[in-house]
Amino acid sequence: MTAQIIDGKAIAAAIQAELTEEVQRLKDTHGVVPGLATVLVGENPASVTYVKMKRKRSAEVGIRSFGYELPADASQEEVEGLVRELNANPEVHGILVQLPLPRHLNEEAVLAAISIEKDVDGFHPINIGRLAMKGREPLFVPCTPAGVIELLDRTGVEIEGKEAVVLGRSNIVGLPVSMLLLHRNATVTICHSRTRDLPAVTRRADILVAAVGRPRMVKGDWVKPGAVVIDVGVNRVEDPTAKRGYRLVGDVDFEEVKEVASAITPVPGGVGPMTIAMLLTNTVRSAKRAAGL
Numbered sequence: 099m100t101a102q103i104i105d106g107k108a109i110a111a112a113i114q115a116e117l118t119e120e121v122q123r124l125k126d127t128h129g130v131v132p133g134l135a136t137v138l139v140g141e142n143p144a145s146v147t148y149v150k151m152k153r154k155r156s157a158e159v160g161i162r163s164f165g166y167e168l169p170a171d172a173s174q175e176e177v178e179g180l181v182r183e184l185n186a187n188p189e190v191h192g193i194l195v196q197l198p199l200p201r202h203l204n205e206e207a208v209l210a211a212i213s214i215e216k217d218v219d220g221f222h223p224i225n226i227g228r229l230a231m232k233g234r235e236p237l238f239v240p241c242t243p244a245g246v247i248e249l250l251d252r253t254g255v256e257i258e259g260k261e262a263v264v265l266g267r268s269n270i271v272g273l274p275v276s277m278l279l280l281h282r283n284a285t286v287t288i289c290h291s292r293t294r295d296l297p298a299v300t301r302r303a304d305i306l307v308a309a310v311g312r313p314r315m316v317k318g319d320w321v322k323p324g325a326v327v328i329d330v331g332v333n334r335v336e337d338p339t340a341k342r343g344y345r346l347v348g349d350v351d352f353e354e355v356k357e358v359a360s361a362i363t364p365v366p367g368g369v370g371p372m373t374i375a376m377l378l379t380n381t382v383r384s385a386k387r388a389a390g391l
């Protein structure tokens with residue numbers, strides 16, 4: 099059996115097209131223009147690229163983007179002061195502080211300073227706390243985990259009652275994905291670096307989400323035949339034939355696993371494009387909520 103390839107690029111493009119229409123409608127009918135502020139501290143090349151991409155995609159759907167750049171040695175008070183200013187700005191519906199922050203800054207305090215109504219990245223402790231509780235709804239869900247669930251939904255994968263195994267327990271991916279799957283009534287097992295006999299655990303999964311940051315770790319015989327496999331990993335591996343000398347691979351051995359799974363996301367082109375799509379979705383949702391719509 100060869101698995102269905104879940105095309106994250108196409109799904110993200112469809113979401114972007116839907117949002118473009120919705121933003122136009124919001125403007126025409128209610129005079130509301132969603133606004134997203136990005137805060138970049140320092141010049142970490144990956145962060146610079148991510149922020150550029152987020153601003154470009156925002157503009158494409160008609161979201162007004164406000165870009166703020168602070169020097170790498172910006173003080174805690176400067177960063178939090180900017181966040182407070184943006185909290186008070188009614189044209190800004192979403193505030194995205196690009197992580198990681200330079201080491202001297204207290205990331206938790208910066209994230210906590212963001213108004214939960216504008217926390218489009220979903221990392222405010224109150225939003226995470228609500229995500230962790232039964233029967234509570236966060237205002238926003240972190241974007242990459244939300245993208246994983248959206249991929250499953252738009253591929254028609256039923257989650258309720260399924261055995262889901264999540265590899266990884268990070269605050270950014272593994273843990274929130276696990277909580278989202280639990281909210282959707284999957285039976286969830288979370289694995290990490292101290293889990294014993296990983297392959298035996300992953301073989302139980304109807305839905306397997308890999309977010310470990312280890313190139314091609316999940317092999318064909320780690321996967322139950324017919325499972326749905328979502329690969330969040332993005333890892334550089336050397337490749338002398340590639341222009342840059344490396345290429346990107348996931349945490350899943352795609353060639354092996356596609357012969358066992360019923361559906362699988364590729365890397366790149368799977369989960370990756372969904373993160374920004376969900377950020378834009380959260381920003382539009384926030385603008386609607388602020389306008390009472």
Ligand SMILES: NC(=O)c1ccc[n+]([C@@H]2O[C@H](COP(=O)([O-])OP(=O)(O)OC[C@H]3O[C@@H](n4cnc5c(N)ncnc54)[C@H](OP(=O)(O)O)[C@@H]3O)[C@@H](O)[C@H]2O)c1
Nearest residue numbers: 242266267268271290291309310311330331332369370373
């Ligand atoms: N938009 C996107 O596509 C997107 C967004 C975010 C991240 N990512 C990618 O997703 C991957 C994970 O990111 P992250 O931020 O969650 O990474 P992370 O913070 O490094 O967390 C990795 C997790 O995997 C576990 N782990 C590491 N090695 C393991 C092993 N050999 N066996 C079992 N578990 C192991 C760790 O366990 P412990 O907790 O025990 O240390 C940890 O929970 C990375 O490749 C990253 O680039 C992609």
